[in-house]
Amino acid sequence: MEVGYVWSFIYALITAIFIRWIIKRVIILVKLPPGPWGLPLVGYLPWITKDAYKSFIDIAKLHGGLFSVNLGSETVVILNDWKSVKATLIDQPKVFSGRKYLKLTEATIQNNDVAWSEGNVWQIQRKLTLKCLTNIGLVNKSMESHIVDLVQEVTEKLTRYNNKEVPMESMFFSSILQTNWKFVSVDPIDNNKLREYEDAIKELFKRFHPDNPLLIFEWLRFIPPNGFGYKAILKASQVVTNTLRETINSHLNEWKDGDVNDFIDYYIAEIKKRQVSGQKNEKPFTIDNLLGSVFDMFTAGVDTINSTCLWAFLFLTYNPDIQRKAQQELDAVVGRLRMPNLYDFTNLPYIEAIIMEVHRKASLAPLAVPHRTMEDAKVFGYTIPKGTTCYPNIYAIHNDSTLWDKPEEFNPARFLDNNNKVVWPSYLIPFSVGPRACLGKHLAQMELKIIIASLLHKFNFKCPIGSENSSFAIENGLTLHPQPYSLLIQLRND
Numbered sequence: 457m458e459v460g461y462v463w464s465f466i467y468a469l470i471t472a473i474f475i476r477w478i479i480k481r482v483i484i485l486v487k488l489p490p491g492p493w494g495l496p497l498v499g500y501l502p503w504i505t506k507d508a509y510k511s512f513i514d515i516a517k518l519h520g521g522l523f524s525v526n527l528g529s530e531t532v533v534i535l536n537d538w539k540s541v542k543a544t545l546i547d548q549p550k551v552f553s554g555r556k557y558l559k560l561t562e563a564t565i566q567n568n569d570v571a572w573s574e575g576n577v578w579q580i581q582r583k584l585t586l587k588c589l590t591n592i593g594l595v596n597k598s599m600e601s602h603i604v605d606l607v608q609e610v611t612e613k614l615t616r617y618n619n620k621e622v623p624m625e626s627m628f629f630s631s632i633l634q635t636n637w638k639f640v641s642v643d644p645i646d647n648n649k650l651r652e653y654e655d656a657i658k659e660l661f662k663r664f665h666p667d668n669p670l671l672i673f674e675w676l677r678f679i680p681p682n683g684f685g686y687k688a689i690l691k692a693s694q695v696v697t698n699t700l701r702e703t704i705n706s707h708l709n710e711w712k713d714g715d716v717n718d719f720i721d722y723y724i725a726e727i728k729k730r731q732v733s734g735q736k737n738e739k740p741f742t743i744d745n746l747l748g749s750v751f752d753m754f755t756a757g758v759d760t761i762n763s764t765c766l767w768a769f770l771f772l773t774y775n776p777d778i779q780r781k782a783q784q785e786l787d788a789v790v791g792r793l794r795m796p797n798l799y800d801f802t803n804l805p806y807i808e809a810i811i812m813e814v815h816r817k818a819s820l821a822p823l824a825v826p827h828r829t830m831e832d833a834k835v836f837g838y839t840i841p842k843g844t845t846c847y848p849n850i851y852a853i854h855n856d857s858t859l860w861d862k863p864e865e866f867n868p869a870r871f872l873d874n875n876n877k878v879v880w881p882s883y884l885i886p887f888s889v890g891p892r893a894c895l896g897k898h899l900a901q902m903e904l905k906i907i908i909a910s911l912l913h914k915f916n917f918k919c920p921i922g923s924e925n926s927s928f929a930i931e932n933g934l935t936l937h938p939q940p941y942s943l944l945i946q947l948r949n950d
């Protein structure tokens with residue numbers, strides 16, 4: 457008898473808890489932005505194609521620019537148009553400044569970097585990293601000389617192919633990697649190491665695409681034989697962190713006060729400053745955070761520039777009139793006797809507009825990096841609960857025909873006003889917007905300007921005979937890559 461009562465009680469309690477949970481879920485779902493129905497367990501995932509940003513465009517046609525969609529393990533919110541991105545990332549910067557938590561980034565860099573940390577630590581580390589970047593690279597001008605070296609190297613590589621077809625996909629990456637390296641550390645990277653390091657970074661980017669099931673069903677990492685690529689990611693990130701840790705250690709061993717030559721020195725100096733004033737070394741003033749910041753520069757900062765350069769020369773080749781016009785501008789402003797530099801850019805609006813149009817058409821990080829709400833958020837009368845993952849759909853905004861005239865066309869002139877001045881519209885957002893926007897934006901623009909202007913100044917880029925109609929195929933990743941391609945290259949006559 458007694459036992460029977462206890463069981464009924466427990467049964468009733470469990471039912472009550474369960475019903476309460478269901479009611480709470482329903483209330484949340486009712487308040488959430490609308491979205492498509494899915495199936496139990498897998499949600500709407502079976503209908504999401506490999507190019508998730510395109511599936512989201514289709515969903516938005518039915519449910520509007522702000523919608524929620526169940527991806528199996530969680531319900532995420534998609535900011536599919538400019539109005540929604542503005543109402544969230546820009547108008548409620550603090551609320552939307554969180555980052556989706558991933559076991560994967562925890563396992564690789566313990567979220568000690570800028571891109572995957574959150575809250576106070578993220579804010580301080582971001583500021584500190586930006587300060588190091590600015591003082592070492594941008595104020596000092598040393599970065600520009602490193603980029604000029606990079607261009608020199610790429611130019612030499614390309615010149616060897618004069619009047620022949622050049623496999624463009626292998627022309628940029630290693631030079632960009634070495635440039636970013638120079639500015640993180642003045643110690644040169646060992647040549648044998650470089651290859652291994654390059655492959656590891658390539659591997660990381662290939663595996664880190666948002667539709668990788670591993671990023672959605674994180675338990676897949678336990679499935680043999682290789683945990684859906686989990687082991688490969690860990691291995692690759694180990695190669696990168698080992699190399700970086702060795703370099704940081706040699707900086708620490710040879711540390712001399714006041715002798716600050718590179719990013720690592722600058723960060724160490726900030727850590728030491730706090731030690732001297734007797735403060736504890738709390739995050740982000742630790743060597744592990746320094747490692748994280750540098751790790752970001754080599755993951756977020758190399759692949760992106762490699763792909764953008766490759767998109768640029770692909771677009772310029774298949775739009776020969778635009779290429780010619782850019783070269784005319786260069787010849788008029790820079791002349792044929794020297795190479796272009798950053799100062800010239802006050803007078804190179806057309807080239808600048810080309811780079812902007814490359815950013816728009818390429819939409820390199822189509823869904824940016826997943827955000828997370830730090831508290832309950834109200835948007836257009838809906839409630840997005842704290843801890844919800846949100847993706848801005850940058851691709852959709854860059855291809856929105858209500859914002860852009862003929863978005864499918866490559867047309868730099870759309871960014872020039874009647875006085876031939878460059879106008880950057882607020883909804884051109886290759887680097888995303890708000891407090892989480894790309895930290896390497898200025899560095900990236902600097903590298904792209906010098907690389908693209910210099911190579912256009914030096915060479916003509918032409919389609920190989922017979923491939924005039926090849927499409928701009930896309931390879932999927934966290935960033936969009938063009939497929940490997942070859943071009944006919946020609947030194948310009950002086």
Ligand code: HEM
Nearest residue numbers: 571752753756757760821824825887888892894895896900
């Ligand atoms: C063409 C080049 C680049 C593009 C298109 C690009 C794009 C982006 C985008 C879309 C984000 C996500 C912002 C968000 O969460 O909403 C991002 C974040 C980030 N990028 Fe870039 N990026 C580029 C180059 C670089 C470079 C050169 C560096 C490093 C020096 C860099 C470092 C970072 C970091 C650290 C973050 C994370 C910022 C944070 O979470 O606070 N990026 N980038």
Ligand SMILES: *[C@@H]1O[C@H](CO)[C@@H](O)[C@H](O)[C@H]1NC(C)=O
Nearest residue numbers: 591592596597598716717718
């Ligand atoms: C600029 O960088 C050089 C090394 O590249 C260094 O010697 C110099 O002290 C730096 N200047 C400033 C103001 O940081």
Ligand SMILES: *[C@@H]1O[C@H](CO)[C@@H](O)[C@H](O)[C@H]1NC(C)=O
Nearest residue numbers: 510513855856857862863864
């Ligand atoms: C991009 O916009 C063009 C023109 O509006 C449209 O034809 C095309 O389907 C769009 N692309 C995607 C992926 O939605």
Ligand SMILES: *[C@@H]1O[C@H](CO)[C@@H](O)[C@H](O)[C@H]1NC(C)=O
Nearest residue numbers: 919920921922923924925926
């Ligand atoms: C490319 O397309 C154009 C027009 O559609 C056609 O006339 C031309 O023959 C094509 N060229 C090649 C190499 O297929």
Ligand SMILES: *[C@@H]1O[C@H](CO)[C@@H](O)[C@H](O)[C@H]1NC(C)=O
Nearest residue numbers: 625629658762766937938940
């Ligand atoms: C650079 O980009 C090209 C074009 O997408 C790609 O084929 C190549 O693998 C990239 N290089 C590296 C090392 O990732």
